Amino acid sequence: MSDLVRFGVSIEEDLLEVFDDYLEEKAFANRSEAIRDLIRSRLAERDWEESTGVVAGGIVLVYDHHKRELMDRLLDLQHDAMDVIVSNLHVHLDHHHCMEVIAVRGGATRIHRLVDGLRGQKGVSHCSIARVGLD
Numbered sequence: 001m002s003d004l005v006r007f008g009v010s011i012e013e014d015l016l017e018v019f020d021d022y023l024e025e026k027a028f029a030n031r032s033e034a035i036r037d038l039i040r041s042r043l044a045e046r047d048w049e050e051s052t053g054v055v056a057g058g059i060v061l062v063y064d065h066h067k068r069e070l071m072d073r074l075l076d077l078q079h080d081a082m083d084v085i086v087s088n089l090h091v092h093l094d095h096h097h098c099m100e101v102i103a104v105r106g107g108a109t110r111i112h113r114l115v116d117g118l119r120g121q122k123g124v125s126h127c128s129i130a131r132v133g134l135d
Ligand code: NI
Pocket: 065, 090, 091, 092, 093, 097, 098, 099
C-alpha cells in the first residue's frame, strides 16, 4: 500500500451533513475512509465502463407498462441487444409497474448503449446496472 497523502477538500455545508449521515449509516470509521471507498468504487465503475474486454452485470428496469408503445420499444431495444443479453426476469410489481432484471455479458460499450437506450424511454422510472468484474 502506498503512503497516505493529505489534501484539502472544500464542500457545501449541507452536502457535508448528508455525507456525515451516510458514513454514520454505513459505519465508516471516519470521513477519510468513506471518501477513499467512494473514490475506489467510482474508479472501479469507470474501469468497467472503459473496459474493452468482456464484462457482466445485471440491469434493473422499472417502468409503467400502460405507457403507450413503451413495451414495444423496450422489447425492440432488447431484441437488438440479443448478443449481450443472457437472461431476463420479468416481475409484475403492481397494477401499473413492471420490473425487469436483465442479465448481461459482453462488451461494456455495447451494454452501456443498451442501458442508455432503456433509460431514455418515457415511462421508465428506474434503470440501473450492477457491474460485475470478470478479472
Ligand atoms: Ni409486468
